[in-house]
Amino acid sequence: MEITSNPEYVGIIRLTTSGIANKIGFSMDDIEDMKVAVSEACTNAIKHSDDDVLYIAFKILEDGITIEIQDKGKGYDIESIPQPDLNNPKESGLGLFIIQTLMDEVSIESKDNQGTTIKMTKYLGVDI
Structure with a gap:
């Protein structure tokens, strides 16, 4: 999917995720x-990338x-993102932590002026 970087469209991505995951x-x-992990990843991209378009791929x-x-x-710089202090949480800065907590595997690749890719995998029947 290719979608405009507009917070109003995150709901479409959530619905698509829900439909595909339900069928699986x-x-x-x-x-x-x-849905929460996808929302966080999309919101981060919209908020921080300065790009007009998001690309979403689903691999079954x-x-x-x-x-x-x-x-x-x-x-x-992925290494520059501090780990959240869960004893003194802030209003923002928990997105990547939430994604990593909710999904079974998460990888992040980012390069200056070349964009960011967050790849998240969830396995059937695996409890975290």
């Missing part, structure tokens, strides 16, 4: 987790799904 056989809890696996959110924006 994920539980409602897993589907809700994926034998035992799960991989969802890839990509922008071609300014990118960032």
